[in-house]
Amino acid sequence: MQVKVSEFVGESRRSWQDAVENAVSEASRDINNISGVEVVNWTANCADNKIVEYKANIRIAYLG
Structure with missing residues:
Protein backbone atom coordinates (compact mmCIF):
# COMPACT_ATOMS: atom_id res chain seq x y z
CA MET A 1 0.00 0.00 0.00
CA GLN A 2 1.03 3.55 -0.68
CA VAL A 3 0.75 6.49 1.72
CA LYS A 4 -1.27 9.35 0.24
CA VAL A 5 -1.79 12.89 1.54
CA SER A 6 -4.80 15.19 1.14
CA GLU A 7 -5.34 18.71 2.43
CA PHE A 8 -8.42 19.91 4.32
CA VAL A 9 -9.62 23.00 6.16
CA GLY A 10 -11.53 22.60 9.39
CA GLU A 11 -13.64 25.29 11.02
CA SER A 12 -15.06 25.75 14.50
CA ARG A 13 -16.58 28.48 16.65
CA ARG A 14 -15.03 26.85 19.78
CA SER A 15 -11.29 26.21 19.29
CA TRP A 16 -8.48 25.30 16.93
CA GLN A 17 -8.45 21.75 18.30
CA ASP A 18 -12.13 21.44 17.47
CA ALA A 19 -11.39 22.79 13.96
CA VAL A 20 -8.79 20.03 13.45
CA GLU A 21 -11.17 17.38 14.76
CA ASN A 22 -13.90 18.65 12.43
CA ALA A 23 -11.55 18.42 9.44
CA VAL A 24 -10.55 14.85 10.35
CA SER A 25 -14.20 13.91 10.82
CA GLU A 26 -15.09 15.38 7.44
CA ALA A 27 -12.15 13.62 5.75
CA SER A 28 -13.10 10.27 7.30
CA ARG A 29 -16.37 10.31 5.35
CA ASP A 30 -14.41 9.76 2.12
CA ILE A 31 -11.05 8.45 3.32
CA ASN A 32 -10.32 5.18 5.13
CA ASN A 33 -7.14 4.16 6.94
CA ILE A 34 -6.12 7.65 8.17
CA SER A 35 -2.66 7.27 9.69
CA GLY A 36 -1.68 10.82 10.62
CA VAL A 37 -2.48 14.51 10.65
CA GLU A 38 -0.17 17.49 10.17
CA VAL A 39 -1.40 20.96 11.08
CA ILE A 51 -12.28 35.49 17.57
CA VAL A 52 -15.54 34.29 16.08
CA GLU A 53 -14.29 31.34 14.00
CA TYR A 54 -11.16 29.20 14.25
CA LYS A 55 -9.67 27.58 11.14
CA ALA A 56 -7.03 24.89 10.74
CA ASN A 57 -5.37 23.87 7.48
CA ILE A 58 -4.28 20.25 7.79
CA ARG A 59 -2.74 17.45 5.76
CA ILE A 60 -4.10 13.97 6.33
CA ALA A 61 -1.97 10.92 5.56
CA TYR A 62 -3.75 7.68 4.75
CA LEU A 63 -3.06 4.29 3.22
CA GLY A 64 -4.50 3.98 -0.22
Whole structure:
Protein backbone atom coordinates (compact mmCIF):
# COMPACT_ATOMS: atom_id res chain seq x y z
CA MET A 1 0.00 0.00 0.00
CA GLN A 2 1.03 3.55 -0.68
CA VAL A 3 0.75 6.49 1.72
CA LYS A 4 -1.27 9.35 0.24
CA VAL A 5 -1.79 12.89 1.54
CA SER A 6 -4.80 15.19 1.14
CA GLU A 7 -5.34 18.71 2.43
CA PHE A 8 -8.42 19.91 4.32
CA VAL A 9 -9.62 23.00 6.16
CA GLY A 10 -11.53 22.60 9.39
CA GLU A 11 -13.64 25.29 11.02
CA SER A 12 -15.06 25.75 14.50
CA ARG A 13 -16.58 28.48 16.65
CA ARG A 14 -15.03 26.85 19.78
CA SER A 15 -11.29 26.21 19.29
CA TRP A 16 -8.48 25.30 16.93
CA GLN A 17 -8.45 21.75 18.30
CA ASP A 18 -12.13 21.44 17.47
CA ALA A 19 -11.39 22.79 13.96
CA VAL A 20 -8.79 20.03 13.45
CA GLU A 21 -11.17 17.38 14.76
CA ASN A 22 -13.90 18.65 12.43
CA ALA A 23 -11.55 18.42 9.44
CA VAL A 24 -10.55 14.85 10.35
CA SER A 25 -14.20 13.91 10.82
CA GLU A 26 -15.09 15.38 7.44
CA ALA A 27 -12.15 13.62 5.75
CA SER A 28 -13.10 10.27 7.30
CA ARG A 29 -16.37 10.31 5.35
CA ASP A 30 -14.41 9.76 2.12
CA ILE A 31 -11.05 8.45 3.32
CA ASN A 32 -10.32 5.18 5.13
CA ASN A 33 -7.14 4.16 6.94
CA ILE A 34 -6.12 7.65 8.17
CA SER A 35 -2.66 7.27 9.69
CA GLY A 36 -1.68 10.82 10.62
CA VAL A 37 -2.48 14.51 10.65
CA GLU A 38 -0.17 17.49 10.17
CA VAL A 39 -1.40 20.96 11.08
CA VAL A 40 -0.07 23.32 8.41
CA ASN A 41 -1.62 26.63 9.45
CA TRP A 42 -3.84 28.18 12.11
CA THR A 43 -6.07 31.17 11.28
CA ALA A 44 -9.17 32.83 12.69
CA ASN A 45 -11.90 35.26 11.73
CA CYS A 46 -12.56 38.13 14.11
CA ALA A 47 -15.46 40.47 14.83
CA ASP A 48 -15.69 43.17 17.51
CA ASN A 49 -12.08 42.42 18.53
CA LYS A 50 -12.90 38.77 19.35
CA ILE A 51 -12.28 35.49 17.57
CA VAL A 52 -15.54 34.29 16.08
CA GLU A 53 -14.29 31.34 14.00
CA TYR A 54 -11.16 29.20 14.25
CA LYS A 55 -9.67 27.58 11.14
CA ALA A 56 -7.03 24.89 10.74
CA ASN A 57 -5.37 23.87 7.48
CA ILE A 58 -4.28 20.25 7.79
CA ARG A 59 -2.74 17.45 5.76
CA ILE A 60 -4.10 13.97 6.33
CA ALA A 61 -1.97 10.92 5.56
CA TYR A 62 -3.75 7.68 4.75
CA LEU A 63 -3.06 4.29 3.22
CA GLY A 64 -4.50 3.98 -0.22
